[in-house]
C-alpha cells in the first residue's frame with residue numbers, strides 16, 4: 001500500500017487530474033469524489049456506478065484510508081475528542097462540539113462543529129499553548145487534514161443514527177498553525193467547500209491564525225473563508241512575548257492585512273481571539289488599548305468581533321486563568337465601545353478537549369511517542385487492529 005495513492009489527498013481538481021493519468025474522464029472523478037466524501041466509502045468494489053474496469057484499476061493503485069484512531073473520549077456535554085496516530089510517534093487531535101436547540105422534549109442538533117488540526121506540534125510557540133510547548137514535528141498532508149473530517153462525519157452519522165449531514169462547521173483551531181502549512185491546507189479547504197464533497201459554506205469554515213501576514217493575503221485570493229486571528233495582546237511589547245511570531249509581523253501590519261482580507265471574506269468581520277490570562281493581558285487599560293488599536297484601523301475598513309477565551313491552564317505555562325468577573329468587566333468595556341464581544345464557553349474540559357488543551361497531558365514529543373505506543377497496544381487488544389475506517393471497519 002505504501003506506493004499507492006491515498007485519494008483523501010486530492011481536492012476535486014486534483015482527483016480529476018489523477019483520473020486523467022488513469023485514462024478516465026473528469027465526471028468519473030466527480031462520481032468517485034462523491035462516493036468517498038458524501039458516502040464515506042473506502043471500498044472501490046462497492047462503488048456500483050463506476051465501471052468495473054475502473055474499480056479494478058483503482059484497487060491496484062489507490063486507497064482511501066483514515067488515520068488510525070488511538071483514543072476516543074466523549075464528554076458529558078456531548079463533545080467527542082479523537083486522538084489520531086500520524087506515525088513517527090506523533091499524534092493529532094480533532095474535537096466534535098455539538099450545540100443542541102431545545103425542541104420541546106427533544107434536543108435537536110443545531111450546529112455541529114469540528115475542530116481540526118493542521119500540524120503535529122507547532123513552531124510558533126505561544127506562551128499559553130500546550131501545542132506550542134510540544135515543539136514542531138511536521139506538517140500534516142492534505143489527506144491527513146481531510147481524514148479528520150471524513151472519519152468524524154461518517155462515524156457521527158452512524159453514532160447518531162442519521163443519514164443527514166452532522167458536521168455543519170469546521171474550525172482550523174486544533175493543533176498547529178494552518179497558515180504555516182498553506183499548500184496542504186488549501187486543497188483540504190476546497191474539499192470541505194466543494195458541493196460534491198462536504199458542501200460547507202465559506203462562512204462556516206474558519207481558519208484561525210496567529211498572524212502569518214503574507215499567507216492571509218494569499219488565502220484571500222486562493223480560498224477566502226471566515227478568518228479568526230489570535231490577538232491576545234493590545235500592544236507589540238506584550239504580543240512579542242506571548243505570540244513570538246509578532247516580532248516578524250507586528251500588530252499594525254497584521255490589522256492592515258485583516259482589513260484587506262475583508263474585501264474578499266465571506267463575512268464582514270474578522271474574529272479576534274483573546275485568551276484571558278490573569279494579570280497579564282486582562283486589565284481594564286488593556287481593553288481600552290485594544291479599542292484604540294482597532295479604531296486606528298477602522299478607516300482601512302477593519303470590522304471585528306472579539307471572542308474572549310478563558311485560558312485553559314497547563315502546568316508548564318506558569319500562567320493562570322483570569323477570574324470570571326475580570327473577563328466580564330473586560331468584555332463590558334469592549335461592548336460599551338460598540339465592539340461585539342463574546343466569551344467562549346469551555347466545552348469538553350472534562351476530557352481535556354478545550355482550546356490549548358489538545359494533546360492533553362502530553363508534555364513533549366517523547367511522551368507523545370510513549371502514549372501512542374501504549375494506547376496502540378490497548379487498541380490492538382480491544383479491536384484487533386489500530387486502524388478503524390470511516391465505516392467502522394477495522395483493517
Ligand code: SAH
Pocket residue numbers: 128129130172173174175176177178208209210228229230273274275309310311312313314355356357
Ligand atoms: N494556530 C492557530 C490555530 C490553533 S490555536 C492560532 O493560534 O490561531 C486555536 C486557538 O486556541 C487560538 O486562538 C489559541 O490562541 C487558543 N489557545 C491556545 N492555547 C490555549 C489555552 N491554553 N487556553 C485557551 N486558548 C488557547
Ligand code: SF4
Pocket residue numbers: 122123124125126129130131132133174175176177209210230
Ligand atoms: Fe501554534 Fe496556535 Fe498554539 Fe500559537 S496558539 S503555539 S500558533 S497552535
